[in-house]
Amino acid sequence: MTGTPMTSRELKPIPQLDLKAQFAAIEAEVRAALEEVLASQQFILGPQGAALEQEIARLCGARFGVGVASGTDALLLSLRACGVGPGNEVIAPAFTFIATIGAATALGARPAFVDIDPATYNLDPRQLRTKITAKTKAILVVHLYGLPADMDAILEIARGKNVRVIEDSAQAIGAKYKGRTAGSMGDLGCVSFYPTKNLGAYGDGGMIVTNSEELAARLRLQRHHGQTGGYVSTEQGWNSRLDEIQAAVLRVKLRYLEEWQEARQRHAAEYSRLLGAIPGVVIPTAPAGLTHVYHQYTIRVPRRDHVQKFLATRKIGSTVYYPVPLHLQPVYASLGYNRGDFPAAERAAEEVLSLPMYAELRTDQIERVAGAITEALGH
Numbered sequence: 376m377t378g379t380p381m382t383s384r385e386l387k388p389i390p391q392l393d394l395k396a397q398f399a400a401i402e403a404e405v406r407a408a409l410e411e412v413l414a415s416q417q418f419i420l421g422p423q424g425a426a427l428e429q430e431i432a433r434l435c436g437a438r439f440g441v442g443v444a445s446g447t448d449a450l451l452l453s454l455r456a457c458g459v460g461p462g463n464e465v466i467a468p469a470f471t472f473i474a475t476i477g478a479a480t481a482l483g484a485r486p487a488f489v490d491i492d493p494a495t496y497n498l499d500p501r502q503l504r505t506k507i508t509a510k511t512k513a514i515l516v517v518h519l520y521g522l523p524a525d526m527d528a529i530l531e532i533a534r535g536k537n538v539r540v541i542e543d544s545a546q547a548i549g550a551k552y553k554g555r556t557a558g559s560m561g562d563l564g565c566v567s568f569y570p571t572k573n574l575g576a577y578g579d580g581g582m583i584v585t586n587s588e589e590l591a592a593r594l595r596l597q598r599h600h601g602q603t604g605g606y607v608s609t610e611q612g613w614n615s616r617l618d619e620i621q622a623a624v625l626r627v628k629l630r631y632l633e634e635w636q637e638a639r640q641r642h643a644a645e646y647s648r649l650l651g652a653i654p655g656v657v658i659p660t661a662p663a664g665l666t667h668v669y670h671q672y673t674i675r676v677p678r679r680d681h682v683q684k685f686l687a688t689r690k691i692g693s694t695v696y697y698p699v700p701l702h703l704q705p706v707y708a709s710l711g712y713n714r715g716d717f718p719a720a721e722r723a724a725e726e727v728l729s730l731p732m733y734a735e736l737r738t739d740q741i742e743r744v745a746g747a748i749t750e751a752l753g754h
């Protein structure tokens with residue numbers, strides 16, 4: 376790197392995510408949308424949520440959208456609608472956010488983990504077939520960091536077996552897989568509107584998308600106490616709705632999503648151009664026909680913890696998603712998994728580092744991050 380390095384006191388922080396920059400750009404529109412909801416005094420199951428359901432379904436290339444209280448609830452209600460409960464097994468990748476499988480274990484199902492493909496960080500279909508047993512009710516497929524998993528191979532293995540495929544699309548809204556869209560390929564797709572996601576609310580929120588009219592109808596009942604109307608419940612339900620305030624915010628943001636996704640992709644290309652030249656650094660790639668929406672731009676790097684600490688001294692934010700694979704999580708100790716069971720997941724947990732990524736990120740900031748990584752590795 377050329378020039379005189381600034382002392383860390385003069386450096387402006389580069390956070391891993393900068394939501395304030397996004398808010399500054401859309402504040403007037405968001406406030407107007409919120410005013411509308413406040414004036415209506417309608418907060419649950421109103422016109423904003425209904426409109427958003429249609430908009431998100433269209434975005435995902437699915438027929439129906441069902442708004443719920445969070446991405447975790449989207450997963451839990453989806454699994455429940457597929458009949459998952461005690462005595463069942465649910466397959467999931469060993470390397471993902473805990474919520475993916477937590478939704479299944481909260482219903483009393485037993486997790487069956489599968490290792491990941493180290494090139495994509497997604498469930499490795501080559502290891503899937505032997506995991507399906509007579510007890511398997513569902514496969515949870517995660518599109519980690521914003522890259523779709525190998526759905527053709529997964530759906531092929533699931534075909535003809537009595538197993539549902541549920542996509543955890545929390546990180547991959549709008550990502551494409553060979554002309555189809557994440558969330559619309561399995562039986563059900565689960566979206567999260569957690570504030571830090573690519574389409575984030577100002578609180579919790581989620582949605583299930585599906586092409587099945589029957590599943591959509593069940594989910595609408597289940598998120599609303601199983602009520603068919605007039606305070607009559609025909610089945611066991613729950614309270615899990617996306618509220619009007621969140622829906623209104625999301626509808627404003629949705630107008631910008633494509634622009635933001637393209638900006639993320641440009642930033643990723645710039646990162647990869649700079650980081651791909653550094654020995655030892657492994658940059659993310661997308662297989663042919665797939666588009667990555669870069670919820671995270673995640674590299675593998677030698678001496679990861681050292682690099683992360685070094686970045687912090689340069690006021691650069693970074694995060695390890697995720698430091699502990701699911702089979703080694705203390706909460707699942709009783710399942711009897713051991714270190715060494717899923718080597719690709721374990722290795723990823725030791726090597727990955729997610730760098731600053733958001734639409735408003737600037738090229739000079741990306742250059743500073745790449746320069747700091749070069750310096751940290753002593754090149």
Ligand SMILES: *Cc1c(COP(=O)(O)O)cnc(C)c1O
Nearest residue numbers: 445446447472474475545567569
């Ligand atoms: C965020 C996330 C969830 C959970 O979504 P919430 O809206 O926070 O409940 C589930 N799975 C993955 C992969 C996620 O990233």
